[in-house]
Amino acid sequence: MPIFKKEKKNKNKTVETNENPLQIINNCKIGEGTKIWNFVNIYGCEIGRDSMVGCFCEIQKGVKIGDRTRIQSHSFVCELVEIGSDCFIGHGVMFINDVYPPQPDPSMWKRTVIEDGVSIGSNATILPVRIGKGAVIGAGAVVTKDVPDGTVIAGNPASFMRFSSAGNKE
Numbered sequence: 001m002p003i004f005k006k007e008k009k010n011k012n013k014t015v016e017t018n019e020n021p022l023q024i025i026n027n028c029k030i031g032e033g034t035k036i037w038n039f040v041n042i043y044g045c046e047i048g049r050d051s052m053v054g055c056f057c058e059i060q061k062g063v064k065i066g067d068r069t070r071i072q073s074h075s076f077v078c079e080l081v082e083i084g085s086d087c088f089i090g091h092g093v094m095f096i097n098d099v100y101p102p103q104p105d106p107s108m109w110k111r112t113v114i115e116d117g118v119s120i121g122s123n124a125t126i127l128p129v130r131i132g133k134g135a136v137i138g139a140g141a142v143v144t145k146d147v148p149d150g151t152v153i154a155g156n157p158a159s160f161m162r163f164s165s166a167g168n169k170e
């Protein structure tokens, strides 16, 4: 009987270009068990294990997405966005990095961080903010300010509705 467990082989793969003509995937690091549906355009990003990217999503270079996170169809995840693990990004969620477009100089763009366990409703627009752990963003929200952990927000501009049942436990 071996005393130590055999180290699990890291099966994350780097997809430089893909063979499926219905997907455009270039230079991405994609974790084991992650499912990418057809009609995506994703490049230069990192996606963890057991995640999912739905049809018609674009994910730009430098984006990092954690494990078990679901990006539903028609969403756009731009450069300078980081999404944690166990997140739900609804259909047609739009992230923004250039607040005064078009600014060709990327040093003028701003960063967005989505912490673990966040749920973002369909058709939400996320300006450059930090969304705290376990927060819930209503469908159609326009998020213009940082969102504290475990809160539910909605509306345009999005504002506090209540605390989520899952959040704010720490």
Ligand SMILES: CC(C)(COP(=O)(O)OP(=O)(O)OC[C@H]1O[C@@H](n2cnc3c(N)ncnc32)[C@H](O)[C@@H]1OP(=O)(O)O)[C@@H](O)C(=O)NCCC(=O)NCCS
Pocket: 090, 091, 120, 121, 122, 136, 137, 138, 139, 140, 141, 152, 153, 154, 155
């Ligand atoms: C934000 C959300 C979580 C709130 O759910 P809830 O706490 O059960 O809220 P309620 O339905 O009790 O509504 C409470 C109030 O907020 C309003 N409201 C609910 N969702 C809203 C939204 N997305 N934007 C603006 N107002 C909203 C309701 O009209 C209601 O207003 P009133 O008090 O004036 O009548 C939910 O409505 C939502 O948007 N979920 C996202 C769903 C989604 O996009 N899923 C994607 C996969 S299908």
